[in-house]
Amino acid sequence: MEVEQTTRTGNEPSSSTGCQNVADEFKQVKSKKNNKRKRQVDDGQMETEVHSKRPEFPPISGDKMKGDSDEMRKIPVPSHRYTPLKENWMKIFTPIVEHLQLQVRFNLKTRNVEIKTCKETQDISALTKAADFVKAFVLGFQVEDALALIRLDELFLETFEVTDVKPLKGDHLSRAIGRIAGKGGKTKFTIENVTRTRIVLADTKIHILGSFQNIKMARTAICNLILGKFCIGVCTFNSIRFILHFREKNIMGVKSLNLLSVHFDNYP
Structure with a gap:
């Protein structure tokens, strides 16, 4: 029995050696504040590196942009525009096919004007121009006026309703x-x-065709008429131009198109 006890005590490690092994296994833990500061510094360096270098991409040709599949736009035609569309079809067909090099047809079943790109189409924006051109005609503009959307890039279409300006009903709306x-x-x-715009009145909807600044001026005049701020029927052409001229340049602090009590006949 004594021999067994001596062998067991000989095999067990001493307490001093155990403490040394545990001390060797301990590692120094860094504070979280230092880690956060280092991360912020690293993130700041990464952001500066990203912002300093601007990516440069070579220009893409029109063939790669349009891809393999052809694009199509469909413009619905209301029933009251069937006859004008039939009478002016050649005026609409010619610029779309010859100048923009697109394919166009009128689907009798769906009552839509379908415009499609083809291999001969070179301009990427041709499809959008043709769709805006047909849409302007469907809204009620003349073909000659709508054709300006194809020739000029700075023309736009804007549509709003009378009730968007003021909620009117019945005789007040009329x-x-x-x-x-x-x-x-x-x-x-x-x-x-x-x-220098074109305006179409379709029931309670108002369509304006022109440049951005001109549309803004026309919209302001129409909104003032809806609100009933002044009777434009008694104004002359020169008086309206005078008011719009000073409103555009913010001269004399004219904030609304009110009828000014001055003589406009001498205004150029």
Whole structure:
């Protein structure tokens, strides 16, 4: 029994050697604050490196942009525009096919004008121009006016309703539309000539075709008519141009198109 006890005590490690092994296994733990600071510094360096180098990509040709599949646009045609579309089809067909080099057809089943790209199409924006051209005609613009969307890049279409400006109903809505049109369309023609835009009144909807700045001027004049701020029917062509001129340049602090009590006949 004594021999067994001596052998067991000889095999067991001493307490001093165990403490040394545990001390060797301990590692120094870094504080979290230092780690956060280092991460912030590293992230800042990475951001500066990314911002300092700008990626440079070679220009892509039109063939790669359009890809293998052909694109198509469909423009729905309402029933009241079937006859004008049939009468002016050649005027619409010619610029789309010859100048933009696209394919166009009128689907009798779906009542849509379908425009499609082909191998001969070179300009990437040709499909968008053709779709805007047909859409402008469908909204009620003349073919000659809508054709400007193909020739010029800075022309846009804007549509809004009378009720978007002021919630009118019944006779009040009819009077507002009448103020915009004027007697025999004089008011509408005057705004078109002054702002160099084209306006279409379709029930309660108003469509404006022109440049961004000109559309803004025409929209301001129409909104003031809807709100009933002044009667444009008694104004002359020069008076409206005078008011719009000073409103555009913010001269005299004119904030609204009010009827000014001055003589406009001498204004150029």
